[in-house]
Amino acid sequence: KQEVTQIPAALSVPEGENLVLNCSFTDSAIYNLQWFRQDPGKGLTSLLLIQSSQREQTSGRLNASLDKSSGRSTLYIAASQPGDSATYLCAVRHSNSGYALNFGKGTSLLVTP
């Protein structure tokens, strides 16, 4: 069974800092990897989707990288803002199952003014 781990579980940074969230997975035979944002009491918002053949994806201040061979992905947030405070979830779709996403437990980010 694919295990997805996110480190750290919680992170607090001052506004303006660049930060990196980590995601690791045990089985490198993935189809794609998706990063989500979840605000308290809300649903999941898709941030970035990386296909297994890609190395990175960028959207605004967000950059996600993928190293399939080592089973790792990172989400880089540049010039963090208080509005970035949320829980960030990493999810992996395995090549063989093809159907569902396996989720990590998330990193809770707090950006202080």
Added chain:
Amino acid sequence: NAGVTQTPKFRVLKTGQSMTLLCAQDMNHEYMYWYRQDPGMGLRLIHYSVGEGTTAKGEVPDGYNVSRLKKQNFLLGLESAAPSQTSVYFCASRWPGHPGEAFFGQGTRLTVV
């Protein structure tokens, strides 16, 4: 665009009562999923469907039933609710294959007393 819509958003049930959660998507997606999210457990797959008229069990299917009579709707039923089913339930949908980005609803917060 409505995307993925879940009904209801909140519900309190007594032990032994039954209810149905409705998920509707307007993106003509083939695949639909039901997840539950619990503190410290992350998101876990309950059931999923790869097309109209099909359903399959996920990681934690016991105590739940599903139906996909129409392509745009995926129903999750609790026949006899138990306190252990207190959770936040999320529905998701996506196209099969590439790119395969998953979209989530806003969640249903269910409390069983």
